[in-house]
Amino acid sequence: MNNLKYKTIQYLDRNESQYGPTPKCFEYLKTVGIEELAWYSRDFSRGVKSKLSERIAKDFGFKENQIIISYGSEDILKQLIHRYLARGEKVLIPKEAWWYYKKVAYEVGGFNVEYPMKKGKIGKIDSYLYDLDKLIKIYDREKPRIVIIASPNNPTGNMISKEELGKFLDVCRGAIVMIDEAYWGFGSKDNSYVKPYIDEFPNLIICRTFSKYFALAGTRMGFSFAGNNLEELKGYTTRYLGYNLVSENLSLIAYDDNKYYEKVTGMMQEDKEYFYKEFNKMKGFTPYKSFANFMLVDMPAGIRKDLDKFLKERNLLIKFLDEEAFKTETRITLGTREQNYYLIDSIKEFLKKAKH
Ligand SMILES: Cc1ncc(COP(=O)(O)O)c(C=O)c1O
Numbered sequence: 525m526n527n528l529k530y531k532t533i534q535y536l537d538r539n540e541s542q543y544g545p546t547p548k549c550f551e552y553l554k555t556v557g558i559e560e561l562a563w564y565s566r567d568f569s570r571g572v573k574s575k576l577s578e579r580i581a582k583d584f585g586f587k588e589n590q591i592i593i594s595y596g597s598e599d600i601l602k603q604l605i606h607r608y609l610a611r612g613e614k615v616l617i618p619k620e621a622w623w624y625y626k627k628v629a630y631e632v633g634g635f636n637v638e639y640p641m642k643k644g645k646i647g648k649i650d651s652y653l654y655d656l657d658k659l660i661k662i663y664d665r666e667k668p669r670i671v672i673i674a675s676p677n678n679p680t681g682n683m684i685s686k687e688e689l690g691k692f693l694d695v696c697r698g699a700i701v702m703i704d705e706a707y708w709g710f711g712s713k714d715n716s717y718v719k720p721y722i723d724e725f726p727n728l729i730i731c732r733t734f735s736k737y738f739a740l741a742g743t744r745m746g747f748s749f750a751g752n753n754l755e756e757l758k759g760y761t762t763r764y765l766g767y768n769l770v771s772e773n774l775s776l777i778a779y780d781d782n783k784y785y786e787k788v789t790g791m792m793q794e795d796k797e798y799f800y801k802e803f804n805k806m807k808g809f810t811p812y813k814s815f816a817n818f819m820l821v822d823m824p825a826g827i828r829k830d831l832d833k834f835l836k837e838r839n840l841l842i843k844f845l846d847e848e849a850f851k852t853e854t855r856i857t858l859g860t861r862e863q864n865y866y867l868i869d870s871i872k873e874f875l876k877k878a879k880h
Contacts, residue, residue: 530839534863537843539678539707539818541739542859546784549740549774556770565766573762576772579779580747585719590750592761593772597706597733597746600761601672602628604729607760608700609634609669616668616699620652620849622678637666641680649800651813652680652820656688663696670700676707679845679855681814686717693725700754703730709737710789711815718749726753734771736817737785738778743771792817795864799856802868806875818857825852827878834874840867 536542565574572578577591594600601624609615611633617625619638629636639662642655654673663671673692675683684692693701722728731748735741745768750758778785799819803811808824823831832844840863843855858864 528839529866533839533841534859535841536857536859536863536867537841537855539736539816539855539857540741541736541788541817542857542863543739543788545739545774545778546781548777548781548784552773552777553770560769560773563769565769567766568764574767574772576745576747576767576775579776584715584749586722586749589758590722590752592729592748592750592758593763593767594731594746594748594761596735596741596744597704597731597748598624599744600729600731600746600748601625601702601704602631603761604700604702604757605629605634605670606632607757613670614666614668616663616666616671618672618674618677618680620677620680621672622674622704623847625672625674634669637662637668639663641677641682646813649813650810652677652682654682654684654688656692659692660695663692663699668699670702671696672702672704674704674706676705676711676815678707678816679818679820679843679850679853681812681816681818681820683711683815686714686721689717690721693721693728697725697727700727700729701725703728705730706733707736707816708732709785710792710817722749722751726751729754729757734775734778737789738775739788740771740774740778743768743774745771745775791861792858795858795861798864799858799868802872806871818855820850820853820855822853827874828852828854830878831871831874835867835870838866838870840870842867 567574572588574593577593578588581588581591592600605628609629609632613634614637615629615634616637616639619640626636639659641652644651644653673684718730728751729748733746796814800811803809803821810822812820828844845853845855
């Protein structure tokens with residue numbers, strides 16, 4: 525195609541940020557010196573793992589050793605499973621889940637059992653919802669060693685409320701529960717439950733990342749709040765020579781720049797409203813409520829292949845899901861405003877052409 529708006533592929537398929545991190549991160553990179561590149565961290569001599577864990581612990585009122593640092597949240601998930609799941613034991617995961625949940629138990633000879641979400645509405649918008657009664661029923665029946673709850677969940681975009689979460693944690697005190705909050709910040713910035721739940725439920729771990737809200741996926745930095753029964757995990761995950769010092773400094777810079785991230789998230793929120801409105805006008809399309817940086821959109825099965833081709837010709841890549849739980853859904857990562865509007869315009873153009 526001539527006159528392409530975008531000369532290179534626009535990746536709206538992997539829940540990465542298209543705005544990028546705060547410009548302060550790029551400024552910092554110009555100043556990086558021998559200390560970050562050639563030397564090990566000296567934070568251990570001060571009795572803490574890192575400046576980052578120290579800072580997060582202070583802000584949330586934890587002891588420093590309750591904060592785990594990891595190579596993104598993928599890494600803490602892997603370490604948790606590898607440390608605690610014995611051969612033949614079960615992990616309870618959402619049926620509608622990020623693909624790695626489905627795989628990780630098998631790395632150590634364990635296996636998955638799944639709990640389904642239900643569908644409903646939030647306001648006027650269609651939404652996936654946690655089905656607490658079903659979750660509890662399946663938990664009681666299966667007695668898994670580990671439970672994973674993603675909030676917001678990928679690819680459905682819904683959250684579990686802190687009240688529902690509290691109820692569930694109360695029921696499943698015998699299991700280790702991981703709350704994956706990789707998409708924290710886009711739909712809610714609530715932190716009020718973190719300290720009380722970690723204090724009350726010693727088998728709980730809440731995992732967050734710098735990859736999504738803070739737009740630092742390439743630096744691979746994640747952190748978790750860990751309950752007091754997870755002592756062995758704290759030891760298992762500790763890296764005594766320190767962590768990636770450049771990543772750590774970038775994370776701290778991002779962590780402190782609320783203004784930039786609130787501005788970006790505000791624009792993404794407006795664009796999500798635009799997506800709901802526009803997709804709801806398209807025949808056979810259903811957009812689902814999203815508390816994340818992506819949106820799940822159901823669309824007529826018959827157009828998927830042609831739409832995919834049409835968008836690729838315009839250098840737009842979105843994710844046409846093809847798995848057991850999702851045969852007709854597409855997951856669209858929110859891009860910049862310009863990308864988002866271009867995507868909607870392109871889909872409209874495709875639908876118009878498809879009619880003739
Ligand atoms: C639900 C969920 N959890 C965790 C991750 C991993 O993120 P990271 O390892 O970059 O922190 C992803 C990545 O897309 C995800 O979708």
